[in-house]
Amino acid sequence: AQSVTQLGSHVSVSEGALVLLRCNYSSSVPPYLFWYVQYPNQGLQLLLKYTSAATLVKGINGFEAEFKKSETSFHLTKPSAHMSDAAEYFCAVSKRGSNYKLTFGKGTLLTVNP
Amino acid sequence: NAGVTQTPKFQVLKTGQSMTLQCAQDMNHEYMSWYRQDPGMGLRLIHYSVGAGITDQGEVPNGYNVSRSTTEDFPLRLLSAAPSQTSVYFCASSMTHSGQETQYFGPGTRLLVL
Numbered sequence: 001a002q003s004v005t006q007l008g009s010h011v012s013v014s015e016g017a018l019v020l021l022r023c024n025y026s027s028s029v030p031p032y033l034f035w036y037v038q039y040p041n042q043g044l045q046l047l048l049k050y051t052s053a054a055t056l057v058k059g060i061n062g063f064e065a066e067f068k069k070s071e072t073s074f075h076l077t078k079p080s081a082h083m084s085d086a087a088e089y090f091c092a093v094s095k096r097g098s099n100y101k102l103t104f105g106k107g108t109l110l111t112v113n114p
Numbered sequence: 115n116a117g118v119t120q121t122p123k124f125q126v127l128k129t130g131q132s133m134t135l136q137c138a139q140d141m142n143h144e145y146m147s148w149y150r151q152d153p154g155m156g157l158r159l160i161h162y163s164v165g166a167g168i169t170d171q172g173e174v175p176n177g178y179n180v181s182r183s184t185t186e187d188f189p190l191r192l193l194s195a196a197p198s199q200t201s202v203y204f205c206a207s208s209m210t211h212s213g214q215e216t217q218y219f220g221p222g223t224r225l226l227v228l
Binding site: 004009032034036042043044045046049051090092094099100101102103104105106107 | 118145146147149154155156157158159162163164172173204206208215216217218219220221222
């Protein structure tokens with residue numbers, strides 16, 4: 001079975017500060033890992049994904065994440081937060097070849113203060 | 115392309131009523147999935163399909179039925195609604211090909227069961 005743990009249900013940062021959202025996964029097989037963003041009353045939009053190529057993955061809106069197998073982590077970072085980054089962020093894992101069965105973390109709500 | 119579309123956007127049901135949540139995609143994706151999102155729970159997989167005529171259960175299938183008669187459509191049926199099914203429902207689709215692992219999500223259907 002696979003699982004995802006997102007540390008911190010709510011993270012608050014100041015505009016211009018570093019954003020760090022933590023994700024740890026559990027998987028018995030090499031995983032695919034994803035970060036999605038959800039703005040209020042909208043669907044989910046893919047930020048970035050790891051599918052066994054480069055371990056440092058760059059996504060949209062200046063976000064990036066690094067796959068660390070030894071730490072079973074896939075933390076999401078952005079050097080400088082913008083007000084428009086305020087949203088809920090979900091980390092998800094799937095088995096390779098089974099991208100129709102995502103297992104999600106419980107989400108982290110990011111607040112950006114002016 | 116319209117992507118993944120869902121109807122209705124919002125629905126109120128009484129306990130015991132039945133309804134069908136519609137989902138369609140115009141990207142010729144083989145895989146389609148239904149998730150429910152509840153506060154503090156992230157998204158949980160209800161049912162999924164790997165092609166027309168093929169469906170299977172996810173993590174929380176009880177109380178829901180699905181069918182997939184065409185590649186484009188994947189409706190979710192609630193046979194006898196219960197208050198515990200109050201949630202936001204998301205449909206998603208994706209491809210089988212390596213390098214195309216992203217699941218694309220619809221805008222969601224908010225369901226309230228009284």
